[in-house]
Amino acid sequence: MSPRLEGIYVALTTPFEGEGVSAAKIQANVRRLNAAPLAGYLVLGSTGESVSLSDAESLALVEAVLDAAAPGKKVLVGSAREWTKGTVAFTAALPARGIAAVLVRPPSYFKSKMTREALRAHFLAVADASPFPVLLYNMPANTGINLEPRLVIDLAAHPNVAGLKESGGSLAFLAEVVREVPDRFHYFLGSGHVVYPGLAMGARGAILAVANAVPEMCGELYRLFKEGKKDEARRLQLDLVPFNKVLVQVHGIAGIKHAQDLRGFHGGPTRLPLLPVDDAGKAEIAALFKKAGF
Numbered sequence: 167m168s169p170r171l172e173g174i175y176v177a178l179t180t181p182f183e184g185e186g187v188s189a190a191k192i193q194a195n196v197r198r199l200n201a202a203p204l205a206g207y208l209v210l211g212s213t214g215e216s217v218s219l220s221d222a223e224s225l226a227l228v229e230a231v232l233d234a235a236a237p238g239k240k241v242l243v244g245s246a247r248e249w250t251k252g253t254v255a256f257t258a259a260l261p262a263r264g265i266a267a268v269l270v271r272p273p274s275y276f277k278s279k280m281t282r283e284a285l286r287a288h289f290l291a292v293a294d295a296s297p298f299p300v301l302l303y304n305m306p307a308n309t310g311i312n313l314e315p316r317l318v319i320d321l322a323a324h325p326n327v328a329g330l331k332e333s334g335g336s337l338a339f340l341a342e343v344v345r346e347v348p349d350r351f352h353y354f355l356g357s358g359h360v361v362y363p364g365l366a367m368g369a370r371g372a373i374l375a376v377a378n379a380v381p382e383m384c385g386e387l388y389r390l391f392k393e394g395k396k397d398e399a400r401r402l403q404l405d406l407v408p409f410n411k412v413l414v415q416v417h418g419i420a421g422i423k424h425a426q427d428l429r430g431f432h433g434g435p436t437r438l439p440l441l442p443v444d445d446a447g448k449a450e451i452a453a454l455f456k457k458a459g460f
Contacts, residue, residue, distance in 0.1 A: 169299070171329065171352045171425050172370045173205025174361075174388045175242060176377040177213040180227060181432040187223045189230035191432035195378075196234035198431065203385030205371060206240035208269060211377040212308055212333075213419055216244050221256060232264045240266040241279045242301065242373070248273045250288050254295045258338055267299040267328050269373075274309035282317050285441055289321050299328035304335050305356070315342040322347040331356045331373050338362055344368035358384070358410030362403035365391050376410045378433075379425035380460075385411070405458070412454050417447050425451055429460065 177200055181191035184434045196207060208215040210224055216271055219227070228243055235241050245257040245268040257268055270292055272285050293300045302321060306312040312334060319342075321327050332339055333356030344367065353441040354371040355364040365388070366370070383406050390399035413421045419436055420443045427435030428451065435442060443451070 169240065170352045170353075171205070171240060171242075171266060171378035174203075174377060174384045175206050175207070175208050175240070175354070175372055175373040176204060176381060176384075177208045177356075177373050177375045178231065179378055179419065179426065179433060180214045180216075180219065181434050182437060184353040187227055188432070189217065189226055190209075191434070192227060193230050193234035194233055194433050195426070198238075199381055200234075200236035200239060203389055204377065204381055205240070206242065206266070208242040208244065208373050209279060210244035211242075211269060211373070211375075212271075212305060213422065214244070215419060215437055215440070216246075217346060217439050218440075220286050221259070224256075225259065225261075228265075232261060233284075235264070242267050243298075244269045244272075244303070245296075246271045246303070246447050248275050250291050253288075253292050257292065257296050257298065260298070260346055262297070265298050265411075267301050268296060269301045269303045269331055271303040272307055272309055272311045272313065273313060274311050277310050280311050281313060285311075286317060286321065289327070290324060293321070293324045293326040296326060301327055301328055301352070301354070302330045304330065304334055304339075315339055318343050319346045322351045328352055329354060329370070335359060335360055337367060340364055340369060343427065358414065361387055361406070362391065362399055366396075368424070375419075375422055376406070377432070378422050380406070380409050381428060386439055409458075412450060417443050417451065421447060423453060423454070424448055427450065428455055 199223045305314040329352030331354040335357035352370045357374040423433030
């Protein structure tokens, strides 16, 4: 039986120290985030630059987050690799403790061959083998592959497919999926632009990059919605949109990390080939926070 996973999760960034990852810095970030009204954390997601990490670095970060997460905070782990056997093997190598679910994006290098049948076979093989519940991950901006709603609905019948993170931002996608999947299926929003309308249409929560920079806003939006304070939640959603646009859409991971630095978290540099934010971008981000009163 899959655990209940509702709420707002932070798609954690990966702090670097010299040429390596910093377990101490990601732990410091998580311990500070523990005080925010959040459901938990995703480690090794897109925002965590997971495709730029070795397996050893990845496992070290997972252990660090598991150790730092407060009781009651759930930990999700991105475990995808570019081939099915590799995904199965890395998922099996994860610590046996404390992981609520794994997040699995589609392989994308051979994208022209990633037909519905190929993707179905991949995800079913992973779900069959995984010791953890599996969340499907639709991230077409990065993978170039858009999971079809019908495929998601079909995969939802597998007892170990626990849900979906949908980062394309499509409310039409949500509407098509949520009406046909079982109640145990957790539909997560992956875009800070659509948290309020997505929750209103049946999403269980969101896994957000922007929550690294404004965790309070993201957690409060969810709380207000669940308490039925819809007008307040709607206004907070409108306040969140500029942060999501500037940090996530315009400047990406480097922008999120710079925003973390401004707020006293450990953001720091990205790993090549990602470049840092330029001076104009830094000024834009600083102005955004100043205008919002941070």
